[in-house]
Amino acid sequence: MKKILTPLIAIIAIGLLMFLPFYTGAYFLHVVMTILIYMTLSLSWDMMLRTGQLSFGVAGFFGVGAYVSIVSFANFGINPLFSIFLAGGFMAVIAWALGFVVLKLRGIYFAITTLALTTVFSVIIRNTPRLTGGASGKVIPNVIFQGDSSKIYWLILTLALSTILISEIFSRTRIHFAINSIRTDEIVAKSTGINIFKYLIIIFIITAAIQGVTGAVYSQQYGFVSPETTFSLDFLLLPMAMALVGGIYSTWGPVIGAIVLGFASEYLKLIMPYGHLIIYGIIIILIILFLPKGIFGSLKNKIQSSK
Amino acid sequence: MLNVLHLRLNKTFLIFLVFLVVIAIWKPIPLIYGLQRGGLYSLIGLPLALILGIVGILNLAHGDFLTLGLYIGYIFFTQLGLDPLISVFPLFIIMFLLAIGIYQISIKYVLKAGELNQLLLTFGISMVIIELIKIIWTTRPRNIYTPYASSSITISNFSIGIYEFLYPIMAIGVLILLQLFLKKTLLGQATRAVGQNPKGAEIVGIDTNKVYLIVFAIAFGIIGIAAGIMLPRTSIFPLSGNAYTLKSFALAAMAGLGNLNGILIGGITLGVVEAVVQSIPGYSGWSDLVFFGVLIIVILIRAYRGSES
Numbered sequence: 001m002k003k004i005l006t007p008l009i010a011i012i013a014i015g016l017l018m019f020l021p022f023y024t025g026a027y028f029l030h031v032v033m034t035i036l037i038y039m040t041l042s043l044s045w046d047m048m049l050r051t052g053q054l055s056f057g058v059a060g061f062f063g064v065g066a067y068v069s070i071v072s073f074a075n076f077g078i079n080p081l082f083s084i085f086l087a088g089g090f091m092a093v094i095a096w097a098l099g100f101v102v103l104k105l106r107g108i109y110f111a112i113t114t115l116a117l118t119t120v121f122s123v124i125i126r127n128t129p130r131l132t133g134g135a136s137g138k139v140i141p142n143v144i145f146q147g148d149s150s151k152i153y154w155l156i157l158t159l160a161l162s163t164i165l166i167s168e169i170f171s172r173t174r175i176h177f178a179i180n181s182i183r184t185d186e187i188v189a190k191s192t193g194i195n196i197f198k199y200l201i202i203i204f205i206i207t208a209a210i211q212g213v214t215g216a217v218y219s220q221q222y223g224f225v226s227p228e229t230t231f232s233l234d235f236l237l238l239p240m241a242m243a244l245v246g247g248i249y250s251t252w253g254p255v256i257g258a259i260v261l262g263f264a265s266e267y268l269k270l271i272m273p274y275g276h277l278i279i280y281g282i283i284i285i286l287i288i289l290f291l292p293k294g295i296f297g298s299l300k301n302k303i304q305s306s307k
Numbered sequence: 308m309l310n311v312l313h314l315r316l317n318k319t320f321l322i323f324l325v326f327l328v329v330i331a332i333w334k335p336i337p338l339i340y341g342l343q344r345g346g347l348y349s350l351i352g353l354p355l356a357l358i359l360g361i362v363g364i365l366n367l368a369h370g371d372f373l374t375l376g377l378y379i380g381y382i383f384f385t386q387l388g389l390d391p392l393i394s395v396f397p398l399f400i401i402m403f404l405l406a407i408g409i410y411q412i413s414i415k416y417v418l419k420a421g422e423l424n425q426l427l428l429t430f431g432i433s434m435v436i437i438e439l440i441k442i443i444w445t446t447r448p449r450n451i452y453t454p455y456a457s458s459s460i461t462i463s464n465f466s467i468g469i470y471e472f473l474y475p476i477m478a479i480g481v482l483i484l485l486q487l488f489l490k491k492t493l494l495g496q497a498t499r500a501v502g503q504n505p506k507g508a509e510i511v512g513i514d515t516n517k518v519y520l521i522v523f524a525i526a527f528g529i530i531g532i533a534a535g536i537m538l539p540r541t542s543i544f545p546l547s548g549n550a551y552t553l554k555s556f557a558l559a560a561m562a563g564l565g566n567l568n569g570i571l572i573g574g575i576t577l578g579v580v581e582a583v584v585q586s587i588p589g590y591s592g593w594s595d596l597v598f599f600g601v602l603i604i605v606i607l608i609r610a611y612r613g614s615e616s
Contacts, residue, residue: 104607105607109609109610120600237430241427241431244423248423274442278438281432281434282435284427284431288417288428289416289428
C-alpha cells in the first residue's frame with residue numbers, strides 16, 4: 001500500500017506545482033518562487049551538514065554564482081539560460097579547488113573559514129569594478145525569458161525538484177552510509193576503509209554547484225546584482241533557520257521548514273510591514289528552545305513511538 | 308604588568324615586537340592608526356573570546372549587543388547629559404544584568420544541545436535585537452559630540468586623533484583586570500577549571516551553571532565598556548556593531564581558545580596590517596581582505612600542524 005501511495009502523492013504534488021501559474025495570481029506565484037529559492041539553499045546546506053561539516057559558505061557560493069551568470073551575460077553576451085549552467089560549473093570548479101584545502105578542517109574552524117570565504121569573495125568582487133560594477137552593482141536590461149513569470153517559475157521549480165531528487169539519492173544509495181559514518185565517527189569510518197575525503201569533496205562540489213545555480217537563477221530573475229544584496233547573510237541564515245525549524249539530516253525537514261517559515265515570513269510582512277522580522281526571530285528562538293529536532297524530526301519521533 | 312599578563316618573551320611575542328619595529332620604520336603613521344584600531348578590535352574581541360573559550364558558545368549576537376550598548380549610551384548622553392566616559396559604569400552594570408536575563412531565559416537551555424542549535428539561537432537573538440533597535444530608534448544614523456574626542460595632533464600632513472589612544476589603553480587595562488580575576492580570585496580559578504574541563508570541575512563540586520552565568524555577565528559588561536568608549540567616535544546605527552562579530556571571531560580563532568593575551572597581539576597585528584594596506588593608494592578597498600586572508604591562513608596552518616602530529 002505504502003509503496004503505491006508515496007509515488008502517487010509525489011506525482012499529484014508535482015502536477016499541482018507545475019500548473020500553479022495557471023490558477024494563482026502573480027503575488028502568490030512570487031511568494032512560492034522565493035520559498036523555492038530558499039528551499040534549495042536550505043536543502044543544499046543540509047546535505048553538507050549530513051557529513052558533519054557545518055558550512056557557512058552558502059551565501060558566498062550563492063553570490064559568486066549570481067555574479068558569474070550576470071557578468072557572463074552582460075559582458076560576454078552568453079545566453080542567460082546557459083549562463084546559469086556556467087555558474088554551476090564555475091562553482092563546482094571553485095569548490096573542487098577550495099575543497100582540497102578547507103575540507104581538512106573540522107567543526108567550528110570549517111564553519112569560520114567558509115564564512116570568511118564569503119567575505120573574501122565579496123571583497124574581490126567589490127574591488128574589480130570593470131568586470132563586476134564594483135560597489136554599486138550591475139543591472140541587466142531585461143531579465144530571463146523577457147520576464148515571463150511562469151517560465152521563471154518553472155525554471156525555479158525544476159531547480160528545487162532536482163535538488164530534492166539529489167538529496168533523496170544521497171539518502172537512499174550507498175553514499176548515505178558513508179556520509180552517516182563520517183558524521184558519527186570519522187575515525188571508525190576511516191578504519192573501515194571509507195575514503196572520507198572523496199565523499200566529502202563530492203558532496204562539497206555538488207552542494208556548491210547547486211548554490212551557484214540558485215544564485216544565478218535568482219540574479220536572472222531580478223536582473224540585478226550588488227555586493228550588499230547578493231552576498232547578504234540572509235542567504236545563509238534563513239536557509240539555516242528553515243532547515244533547523246523543519247528538522248536537519250533529512251530531505252523533508254528543510255522542505256517543510258522552508259514552506260512553514262517562508263509563508264510565515266510572507267504573512268508577517270503583510271500584517272506588519274515594519275519589524276516583522278522580530279517575530280521571525282522569536283519563532284526561531286522558541287523552536288530552538290522547545291522543538292530542537294524540528295517539525296519533521298519531532299513528527300517522525302511521534303509516529304515511531306506510537307507504532 | 309608583564310608579570311600579570313604572563314607575556315614571557317616567547318617566540319610569538321618576539322615576532323610581534325619585530326613586526327611592530329619594522330612597520331614603525333617603514334610606515335610610522337599607519338602604525339599609529341593601526342595601534343588605535345587594533346586596540347578597539349582587541350577590546351571588542353575579548354568578551355567574545357571569553358565566552359567562546361569558557362562556555363564554548365559562539366555568540367553570533369555579539370556585535371548586536373555592542374550596538375545595543377551604543378544606543379543605551381546615546382540615551383544617557385542625550386537625555387541625562389551623561390558623558391560617554393562616565394556612562395561606562397552604568398553601561399557595565401546594565402549589560403551585566405542583561406546578560407543574566409538572557410542567560411537565564413535562553414542560553415542555559417542550549418548548553419548541551421550542540422553547536423548548531425547554539426549558533427541558531429544566538430542568530431535568532433541577533434535578529435530580535437536588530438529589529439527591536441530599528442523599531443525604537445529607526446535606521447537613521449546618530450552621532451554625539453564631545454569636545455575632547457575630536458582633539459588631534461598633526462605630524463607632517465597627517466592628523467592623528469588623540470582620543471583613539473584610549474582604545475589600546477582600555478584593551479590592556481581590561482585584559483589585566485580579567486587576568487587578575489581569573490588567576491587571583493577563587494571564582495576566577497573555578498572559571499578556568501570549568502574552561503579546561505567542565506566535567507571534572509563539576510565532579511570536584513564547582514557549579515558550572517553559575518560559572519557560565521558569571522562569564523556571560525562579565526563578558527557583556529566588557530561589551531558595555533567598549534560601547535561607552537567608542538561612543539564619541541562612532542556613527543550609531545542598527546548595524547554598527549555587526550562587522551565586529553566576525554572580526555572578533557577571527558581574533559579568537561587566531562589566538563586559540565582560551566588565549567586572552569593572544570587577542571591583544573592578534574588584534575593589534577591585524578589593525579596595523581589593515582592600516583598599512585589602506586595607506587597604499589588605489590588599494591585601500593582591499594584592506595577588508597586582511598582579516599579574512601590572515602584568518603584563513605592561520606586556521607589552515609593550525610589544521611595542518613594538528614593533522615601531522
